[in-house]
Amino acid sequence: MTQTTTQSPHSVVEALRGKRTARPRVDATSAAGLRGELEDGIYKVFGSTTPRHPVIVRASSLRQSHRATDLALSRTGLLRGILVSQLLRLMSVGVVVEHAFDDAVDTLRGEGRAIDLLGHLDQLDNEERARLATDVTAHAVTLSRSMGEMASHWTPRTAVAGYQRLGGGRVELRDVVDLVIGSSEGGVASIVLFDLTTSPLGEGAERVLRYHALVHTLKTSIVPWRSAMFSSATGELWTRDVDFEMLARSVHEVLAVVEELGSVS
Amino acid sequence: MTTLLHRRYTQGSLRELVNDAPHEPATLTDDHRRSLSARFRAVTSGEHRRLDAWLVERAGELSGTFTWNPVTARRLVGNAAARRVVARPDRSLRAAVGDEIDDQLLRVASGYARGGSLAYWLAGLSEPVRGLVVAEALNWASSTLEAAHHLDVAWSVASSDAYYDVAAARTTLRARRDLIIGSPDARVVVRLRSGAPGKSAGPGLRADLTIEALAEHEGHAPSRIIGLWPDAGVCLAVDGSMDDLRAGARDLVRTAVAQRRQRLVLAA
Numbered sequence: 001m002t003q004t005t006t007q008s009p010h011s012v013v014e015a016l017r018g019k020r021t022a023r024p025r026v027d028a029t030s031a032a033g034l035r036g037e038l039e040d041g042i043y044k045v046f047g048s049t050t051p052r053h054p055v056i057v058r059a060s061s062l063r064q065s066h067r068a069t070d071l072a073l074s075r076t077g078l079l080r081g082i083l084v085s086q087l088l089r090l091m092s093v094g095v096v097v098e099h100a101f102d103d104a105v106d107t108l109r110g111e112g113r114a115i116d117l118l119g120h121l122d123q124l125d126n127e128e129r130a131r132l133a134t135d136v137t138a139h140a141v142t143l144s145r146s147m148g149e150m151a152s153h154w155t156p157r158t159a160v161a162g163y164q165r166l167g168g169g170r171v172e173l174r175d176v177v178d179l180v181i182g183s184s185e186g187g188v189a190s191i192v193l194f195d196l197t198t199s200p201l202g203e204g205a206e207r208v209l210r211y212h213a214l215v216h217t218l219k220t221s222i223v224p225w226r227s228a229m230f231s232s233a234t235g236e237l238w239t240r241d242v243d244f245e246m247l248a249r250s251v252h253e254v255l256a257v258v259e260e261l262g263s264v265s
Numbered sequence: 266m267t268t269l270l271h272r273r274y275t276q277g278s279l280r281e282l283v284n285d286a287p288h289e290p291a292t293l294t295d296d297h298r299r300s301l302s303a304r305f306r307a308v309t310s311g312e313h314r315r316l317d318a319w320l321v322e323r324a325g326e327l328s329g330t331f332t333w334n335p336v337t338a339r340r341l342v343g344n345a346a347a348r349r350v351v352a353r354p355d356r357s358l359r360a361a362v363g364d365e366i367d368d369q370l371l372r373v374a375s376g377y378a379r380g381g382s383l384a385y386w387l388a389g390l391s392e393p394v395r396g397l398v399v400a401e402a403l404n405w406a407s408s409t410l411e412a413a414h415h416l417d418v419a420w421s422v423a424s425s426d427a428y429y430d431v432a433a434a435r436t437t438l439r440a441r442r443d444l445i446i447g448s449p450d451a452r453v454v455v456r457l458r459s460g461a462p463g464k465s466a467g468p469g470l471r472a473d474l475t476i477e478a479l480a481e482h483e484g485h486a487p488s489r490i491i492g493l494w495p496d497a498g499v500c501l502a503v504d505g506s507m508d509d510l511r512a513g514a515r516d517l518v519r520t521a522v523a524q525r526r527q528r529l530v531l532a533a
Contacts, residue, residue, distance in 0.1 A: 095396035103393040110394035112334040152359040157404045163461040163497045185414055219498035221275040
């Protein structure tokens, strides 16, 4: 079932969790078939040849063609995205964000990663920095108004990484999901993958939703219940219940990217 | 012959790795300890040496000085929170992480924390960065408890890492451990790792195995040591056999040699 809302819902968290009684049983059998299909497809692309470097597929590889230019992937765009993601991490663990930009920069510095983006931040002049601060604050307001309160027993995991090596190391799938809630215990599907973007949602976002679900399935051998994406630019939330058809479609999309990137390398 | 088992990390595979662990792991004797000490003494060092699996995996490559950050703090805070949840299942994991951080801050306020400690570092953080520590610790503790819930035998969250001081060799060995499964005589040790395993993950696990056996007062090795990489959905395991223990000891000595060579090059 697909739910598409054109307005920011009253609470994203409520929309994500839905009714417990309506959840399907855990699917722990589909992963092997999907992996097999990916391995076959990768063999068709590379045969017995091995590229000098592995082809790395990320969520951003599926968002757009590598020949297209996306302003959201500019350094300032990436910085804005990573700062808003930091705020999501804080909100998920119940921290009250009072000064969105300063708090986000503080956490990014405290984390000690994204050194190049922090360097870019330090190089911005006052006007550019003020523009970025206003931008981040606007996204944070949309996010905080929409998210709603997360029950502490949901154990939210943030910035959850995923890696999968396929085709004997010829291809690497890499992914980071901004927020994962739910548990793999029990017989009912309950894991929800939530991605936050500072861009408006488009066709590429649907592919990313599917990609998150695919990598999670390959990683844990358990099909997640839902994959969702929220745009802090527009306040839109897209939610998709994950099924085999959706995952199979993502396999084809990943193989298309592998073919494209493989021909470039 | 050494062992290295590779499995996809699923609910069933971890349980199988634990249940199928060999029943009679090897034991290190005093002769083994003396022999290891002699080998380390032969690799002279101007300062006290600290070796662990991470250094073995990096062939002794010297890394920068240790600094606390949310990523380096997550394991300590996360495992402590997981222990709290085990002791008090009515508390949520998020609340347990909060309790642990509050306790650390209390130690600073009451003057029990020394400079450079985790508690001291936490006390100097702004509220947002402390929030990030909570988020990271929550990720870690969730992974630890999720792994443990797959098991059908008794387990506990390790309260400390295993340490062994090599006699008269100015060397301390450290093995990380997150979950201890089964009884002390026939235990399986689980270590959680982030990212994906590299080519040297096997030697790293063997180093952990050897140190774990050395740190046990009677020298009993764990039946099996399992490395879990939840990000990659992979688990690797090494059995507590004498061959694996020997390989682990050899790698530790080699790492000390490699480290000494690097120091000599730097000094020149």
